[in-house]
Amino acid sequence: MADARKKRFAVIGMGNRGLGAFAKGIVGYPGKGPAVFRDYAELVALCDSNRNRVAVARQELGIDVAEYTDFDAMLAEADFDILVIATRDDTHVDVAEKAFAAGKNVICEKPMATTVADCDRMIAASQRAGRWLRIAQNMRYGPGSAKVADMIHSGAVGRPMVVTFEEYLDVDHGADYFRRWHRRKENSGGLLIHKACHHFDWLNWLIGGQIQRVAAFGDTSFYLPRPERGQRCDTCKHKATCRFAYDLRGKWDGLYKRMYMDGESEDGYVRDGCVWDPRINIEDRVVVIGEYDNGVKLNYTLSAFNSREGHSCVVIGDQGRLEVSGEHIHVYPMYKPEHHTVEMLPVTGGHGGADVSLLRSIILEEDSVQGQRADGYVGRHAVLVGSMANKALEEGRIVLASEFGAPQTSPAPAPASRATP
16 A cells, blocks of 8 residues: 555545445445445545435445444544535535634545635635535546546647536436425535536546636426326325426335435425425526636536437537547648547446546546646636526626625646545
């Protein structure tokens, strides 16, 4: 081992990401993380306000790990260096401030927070405590997206001038945001914060400048209230004929039923809410137009009701054009008839292998591309783009970055993820 002491982790938030991506990944659970992680990392504590979920998480992991429902007690009693925050988006800031005050380093699931002001609070708390903050911007770690970033930074199309990105979620993945707590903008910031933030982060990374102006157009046009609906799929009398009925009991061989349904008496959280609920207040289609301080123009679209899933990206530079489509990257140089294609081989693991690569960076400190790590300043910039777009939607005007305070940039490269001695 490179270090005399393993990195000691705690995870708060035992939902799909906290358990499925982070906790299982850290311990080298099959399909979630390589066994070598166990030589460098140790998971010592789990926390969730829902007693049932934290108990199910420990059962799934099958290891001796401390369980907590009281975060303050975990901070006081558990011996760990790094906290992974995977709680509801609007709670990230409060959890992070407490962790920093207790001398912990923090890895925060994206989005960093739901507002720019909360991002600023997290950065300030990190600085006061002298501890590092990393944001789990997983798109940076997909093999294809990391390769595109490296190609753009290496000048494959010269100086980027126009970037177009389309995210199309199918009616399985897309609908799921309208069943869960994400459906309320006060919890998640809407899809422009919760979902789009890691696209904006990756686009910010490609473009290299700071966002300056944003216009946006969007609404809820598909997941609209219907008279034929219930409160939840499990008890709905229309589930036999509804194409959007969700089988919570059967999902992941009953794991979701044990995680969520069996724990409803603890906090009342319903995981299979009706997608036609009139209380939903997030958009299901958005178009964002942005301008950066280096002159690059951005066009971004997201829709959550497609017949197929995927994303596409085009980068137009002053020396050529790069197109990303599925597993292929096409480069068309300027003034030349030929073009070349890079094919990305499929990779196992969540988010097309990005989740494992992100943990590899955190645990083994191995990155595939220079500048890949995302600190709090980077996380803030992603939330800033989404916040500007949300404000543009709400007020029907072009929004300036200056309305959210002075731009912030990292004073130095993102810190390495070593546990503090």
